[in-house]
Amino acid sequence: MGKSRFFRNGLILGSVFMILLIIIYWDAVGAAHFYLHTTISRSQASRPPPISRSMPKHEAVDNKDNSIPSGSDAFLKFLEGTSEPRQKTRDDNTPAAFGNASTAAGKPEDKDTSEDKKKRQDDRKQLMHDLCSINSTLDFPGKSRTFNDIPSRELDHLIVDDRHGIIYCYVPKVACSHWKRVMIVLSETLLDNGVPYRDPMDVPLEQVHEIKVHLTLNKFSRRLRKVKLKNYTKFLFVRDPFVRLISAYRDKLATANEDFYRRFSTVMLKRYGNYSNPPASVVDAFRSGIQPSFSHFIQYLLDPKTEKQRPFNEHWKQVYRLCHPCQIKYDFIGKLETVDEDAEHLLRILQVDNIIHFPPSYNNRTTSSWQQYWFSSIPYESTRKLYKLYEPDYKFFGYPKPEKLLQDL
Template sequence: MGTSRMFRIFVVLGSAFMILLIIIYWDDVGASHLYLHTPVSPGPKIPHPPPHQGPQTSRTPSFLSDIDAFVNQFLEPGTGEPTDPAPPDTSNQSEKAEERYIPRREWKIHLTPVAAELRERQEQRRKLLQEMCANDSVVFPGKNRSFDDIPNRELDHLIVDDRHGIIYCYVPKVACSNWKRIMIVLSESLLRDGVPQRDPMAIPRDLVHNSSMHFTFNKFWKRYGKFARHLMKVKLKKYTKFIFVRDPFVRLISAYRNKFELRNEDFYRRFAQVMLRRYANQPTPPASVDEAFGVGIHPSFSHFIQYLLDPQTEKEMPFNEHWRQVYRLCHPCQIQYDFVGHLETAEEDAEHLLRQLRVDNVVEFPTSHRNLTASSWEADWFSTVPVEARRELYKLYEPDFRLFGYDRPDSILNE
């Protein structure tokens, strides 16, 4: 009887010990490297003497490879060799795809340092964010809450790439389509004939904005349950976090041009019809966007601003992401971004960022100036908007102006 009882005690103690080991491994390794079969490769490899070449009897266990990849990212810069292990076994794929697979080389030695002015620019932008978040004169909803207090539904703009240790908060109308393309290429979440897609511009637009292509923070709950928030905070601490922003008023003009001056059935039904009924004396607006455009009916920019300022708008639903304030999308006072890009300096910032991430020899940012809304157009666009409405609009978006260093548009507000 005593022997049986002692045996049960040893079993219980042994199980508890194993659970403790699992928790420690999860916290120290798994939390920073959750895709256990997807290698992380942001760091270089230190050269070591070649090991004894003996007969290989079995493949290295995958969890050991994961630990190696995790450790490599903290090593000091060395030879510039890639840290990725050999490409995964593709024996079940076509021979053509296997032949086309090119192992990634994601560590690049640069002969010249990043320009001092670019480093200084980033330092100033990060410092400004910290100062504004600590400044009591900058007030907006949710500013002083903790990260734990942010509802899960408000974390859907934070895209995670565990392969390279990157978190990107996308802001619509700030080149987010192309940055999403970059994230798809880096995360290798899109395969073509079994081969990861390498060309960002070859990714169809419908896939770029397909939520299934991106692993965002708000999906953590479904995958990791009660560990989700803890894992988010671990990644926020260890990964490189970046955001791109734009002059808030110019972003609104761009949103209006794209969603209401072009034929967009979804935005017409959800928003344009509401604006036409409320502000354009159109009690029964056309049923479809084609009918509306056929008779020359669409909400004006002034109607759009009225819609944003109308208290009834947010009572019905939160602002759409295309005109929602950046502080509501990306939580800059709860998340310390490592890189803050501006659309106005997009080319320089993109090159600097990709180089900082050490992936500039893997992918290039696809720049495009087609149909780009210019800041110089602000006065013309706001000429139809009453001055008082412009000032109310500024109050609505003032936190974004101040957080990200955009000047108060006095020429528009003081007419």
């Protein structure tokens, strides 16, 4: 009887110990093993072989079997670089590939062009670094907080590709649909009849913005977030802040978008359009010629009541609030105004230009030349207040202050 009770107690203690080990392991590794090489598919077909491509040098040397260590400590050491590093880095923790873009993918590139592109990136990153320093006169909410101070929900715009070691902070109205398509193809997180998409433009639009399709940084443990940010290549694309606002208005409020009409347009119409009871649906509203004007939209952005009720929508939220440039050291900063050239340069640096190309840019994008027209109905004082609201984005990314819009001539 005594031996039986001793055996039973030992079995219980052993089971409890194993459960604790599993909990500790899962907390350390986060969702990495679940998401790594995991795909979302409408088919249960077996996974096909990977897309044929030349393996980057750091994968061929440092991870010969293309596998991830099974233990949590080994996995973290693998990423942290305490065992075999993912890729060699320079002293400033910037991936070595950034030091020589012309040879990153093993393809020749004009020397002067390569040096010009590298200098452009160096200047953009240095500007952001200078403005984030404590000596900078630029002040804005959240400037002095640390990465640990950022709530997990605010890291949902950082898309992670574990297959290639890439983190992309997407900014709506800055070609983010195209870049999300690229990330889906690279990470193989979406299948069509068991086969990963190879052409970004083949990915269905309704799937591109599905939250479950993308692996975002907030889905990992705090420790893994820091490990990935240290070792992965991080990039974002930006555009002129006022032009981005015009694009957001045209796309979400000036077109028949039911969701945005119910959530935002009705609020604007009630507050600033003298419609105490606007039509219930966007179809009825547009049929009656009722929709918020661009002036109503600007009033909404400047109204203190707006963010007291809910944070800005991602389509007009400031980039510094979406991507946290003072807490995350980005390796590449692209601009929509030079998206084709910047995209080509980035894909070469990432060593994936031999397997994927950035989709052609839009031919009818909202342009800077339209600003004078759209802001002609906005009072100068409101335009000045709006500039102050988006001033960090102007300065962070080197966009000139829109002097003509701010001066009452």
